[in-house]
Amino acid sequence: MIKKIVISAVLLAAILAAGFYGTKSWVKGLLPDKAHFEAIKQTQTGDLSYVTQDVPSYRGKILAVVTSVDSMGEDKQTGFEHTELARAYWVFVANGFEVDIASPLGGKPPVVIDGEDMGAYDYAFLNDSAIQEQVNNSIPLSQINPEDYEAVYFVGGKGTMFDFPDNPDIQRITKSLYQDGKVVSAVCHGPAALVNVALDNGEMLLANKQVSSFTNEEELFLIPDAKQIFPFLLEDKLKAQGAQFQPGLKYLEQVVQDGKLITGQNPWSVWKMAEMVVAELGYQPKARKLTPEEYSVALLMTYKLDGYDAALKLTEQHASEYQRILILMHGILAFMEWDIAEGTDLLSIANNIKNLTE
Numbered sequence: 584m585i586k587k588i589v590i591s592a593v594l595l596a597a598i599l600a601a602g603f604y605g606t607k608s609w610v611k612g613l614l615p616d617k618a619h620f621e622a623i624k625q626t627q628t629g630d631l632s633y634v635t636q637d638v639p640s641y642r643g644k645i646l647a648v649v650t651s652v653d654s655m656g657e658d659k660q661t662g663f664e665h666t667e668l669a670r671a672y673w674v675f676v677a678n679g680f681e682v683d684i685a686s687p688l689g690g691k692p693p694v695v696i697d698g699e700d701m702g703a704y705d706y707a708f709l710n711d712s713a714i715q716e717q718v719n720n721s722i723p724l725s726q727i728n729p730e731d732y733e734a735v736y737f738v739g740g741k742g743t744m745f746d747f748p749d750n751p752d753i754q755r756i757t758k759s760l761y762q763d764g765k766v767v768s769a770v771c772h773g774p775a776a777l778v779n780v781a782l783d784n785g786e787m788l789l790a791n792k793q794v795s796s797f798t799n800e801e802e803l804f805l806i807p808d809a810k811q812i813f814p815f816l817l818e819d820k821l822k823a824q825g826a827q828f829q830p831g832l833k834y835l836e837q838v839v840q841d842g843k844l845i846t847g848q849n850p851w852s853v854w855k856m857a858e859m860v861v862a863e864l865g866y867q868p869k870a871r872k873l874t875p876e877e878y879s880v881a882l883l884m885t886y887k888l889d890g891y892d893a894a895l896k897l898t899e900q901h902a903s904e905y906q907r908i909l910i911l912m913h914g915i916l917a918f919m920e921w922d923i924a925e926g927t928d929l930l931s932i933a934n935n936i937k938n939l940t941e
Contacts, residue, residue: 626703628711631673633871639679642866643733647672648753648776649721651686652742653693656812662693663740666700667770667853668718669708671736674857678869680733687746687753689723695740699908700850702874724752729759734860739771739797739850744813747776748820754780761788761843768860770847771797777844778820788844790825795839795848798830832887834913836880851880875906882932883913891928895935902939910936 629635649663668684675682686692696709708714729735735756737747747753757780761767767788769776774796780788799818802809809816822828830848831837837848838856845863847856854877858868873881878901886894898905914929 620698623701623703624706626707626710628707628714631704631707633869634673634677634707637869638677639866639869641681642679642864644681644683644731645675645860646727646729646732646735646756647675647682647684647738648724648735648747648756648773649684649686649692649694649738650740650742650746651688651692652745655741655745656808659812660693660695661741662695663738663742664771664850665694665696665709666702666705666850667739667773669705670853671738671770671857671860672708672714673704674854674861674868674871675736677871678861678866680861683722683727683732684717685722685724685727687724687750689721689726691719692721693742694718699912702876702906704874724750724756727752727756729756729763732760732765733864734766734768735760736857736860737769737773737776739769739773741772741813743772743775744815744817747773748778748814750776757788758782764843766843766845766860766863768845768847768856769796770853770856771849772817774821774846775817777846778817778824787824789821792826792844793829793839793841794821794826794844794846795829795831795837795852796821796846797849798833800830800833801849804833832884834916835884835887836877851876873904875904876909878904879906879909883910883929886928886932891932894928894932898932898936898939902936905936907933907936 647668649668650661653660653662655661672682737743753776757767757776762782767777774794777789777794782788796817799816802816802818806812818828818830829837829839834849834851836852836855838852838859839846840859840863843863845856845859847853854874861868882894882897882905885897910929910933914926914933917926917929
């Protein structure tokens with residue numbers, strides 16, 4: 584997502600900011616240098632102490648489900664979101680769970696990898712040959728016995744909108760786990776798996792449940808013709824099936840729990856959602872240092888909720904921890920929506936971080 588926004592809007596942002604900050608080169612200077620990104624790309628599983636040290640004894644299995652759909656519309660490629668699988672996978676494994684990966688068709692599922700979204704954990708997942716062998720040989724959903732699992736996690740990705748809603752195996756697995764008192768979770772477009780799940784009592788699983796997912800606002804901003812491309816807008820469909828939809832701030836963390844049902848709004852909600860799954864399964868989630876992305880999301884939420892001064896003060900506490908590109912991206916989003924004040928505030932915050940760390 585970041586790539587699309589940056590490519591289409593960086594010039595606009597630079598021009599709009601020019602009267603206050605100077606030139607386009609100033610905006611580009613807020614990005615980390617190439618060496619920073621190259622170093623992150625080399626991350627290996629062994630580099631992740633969270634994953635390799637003090638792992639609890641075996642606690643059971645969690646099923647992660649990804650889409651098998653690789654295209655939408657006439658020429659748009661899609662698949663599951665790499666970061667949404669990787670981050671939850673690491674949380675589950677670090678907390679003592681084994682993860683199986685399944686898809687409607689089995690085999691190698693299509694994947695969407697946005698380099699600008701990737702962090703160390705995401706690259707470690709990509710660089711681990713054993714994990715990639717598992718991903719590339721995903722289990723067909725028809726072979727899944729829900730009794731083998733403590734929870735199911737439906738990974739997001741726009742392809743889910745096409746092969747999750749009416750899949751009988753998804754409905755079978757979800758209903759069985761939920762009625763057995765186990766955990767059902769999903770993030771971003773993953774809740775498309777839930778829209779047609781009916782329980783044995785005749786009620787829809789979603790009826791009167793508090794849920795979240797990728798919102799109409801987020802969807803239509805990125806894909807203006809989404810209503811024509813997708814069979815439905817996910818927020819609309821969840822509401823139509825009786826859900827009490829709980830939107831959060833656009834492109835920021837939002838996770839909603841209603842009993843054994845846990846749903847997240849977007850990719851920035853995965854870490855928290857996965858740890859809430861672990862907690863609902865009866866375990867204290869293992870302590871973990873927040874990622875640069877999470878620090879940045881917290882900073883952006885502080886800005887949105889408490890204002891510029893509070894956000895600026897926060898940068899001084901964790902200056903070296905932030906992912907500047909994410910803050911810059913939200914500044915560009917603001918400019919694209921003609922919110923000049925917010926755009927300049929966020930570029931100023933990104934510049935302050937740079938000054939504190941370089």
